[in-house]
Amino acid sequence: MYLLIPAAGMGRRMKSDRNKLLLSLLDRPLIAWTLLAAEASRHIDWIGLVGQPADWEDFQQILAGLSLSKPVAFIQGGETRQESVYNGLQGLPEGADRVLIHDGARCLATPELLDRCAEALHHCPGLIAAIPVKDTIKIVNDQKIVEQTPNRNYLWAAQTPQGFEVQLLKDCHDKGRQLGWEVTDDAALFEACNLPVTIVEGEETNLKVTTPVDLAIAEFILRQRLA
């Protein structure tokens, strides 16, 4: 299974002066934990690391320290996550028919979750890892007045991995670019093209490290895991 790792962000919400994926989490850079999960997955056999050229030297050094057994290709990222994944899709080896996409920032995803998604992708054209929402969600208007409280039974929080048939996802990205769609995940493009996206049960600990608090929580979870 092919895996693309979008890792070309800036980490603005982390208020960091560099890509948050290069920040330390316990004794390793954050992105190293994501790469180690991909290495331990039974199904992943090729990794495309989508990054900004300014970070390539750091990524090279991290990879040198990890000595992964799987091939890792560098692919140049774009201005947005959507553009980075688009570039990643163009950088897949010829003949790649299915792909998993997993945020570099979701560094606590387990190899088992990657494998569950890889296996499920043989039975559907598109999928996302997701978990049931725990909070009561409010839909509000511009004046921050609540307009609706949707039934929580139908609300799931989207995570990655997300997996797709490559040609279908490429077509969705092309259509999205033509029509100016701006989305925060690939499933949204699939949905907009009326293609089905299946839910695979995600993991509560598979948080996206976005803010400094997330980094502290991720460290806590990792310490528990390694104890």
Ligand SMILES: Nc1ccn([C@@H]2O[C@H](COP(=O)(O)OP(=O)(O)OP(=O)(O)O)[C@@H](O)[C@H]2O)c(=O)n1
């Ligand atoms: N131009 C971009 C923007 C984001 N990403 C990646 O997409 C994932 C999810 O993005 P997010 O957490 O928003 O990362 P940042 O863009 O770094 O954070 P922020 O939005 O706070 O700047 C991350 O692994 C990030 O590296 C990417 O590959 N290319």
Ligand SMILES: C[C@](O)(CO)[C@H](O)COP(=O)(O)O
């Ligand atoms: C793809 C994603 O991780 C699913 O939760 C998310 O949409 C990434 O974008 P965000 O804007 O950083 O939430």
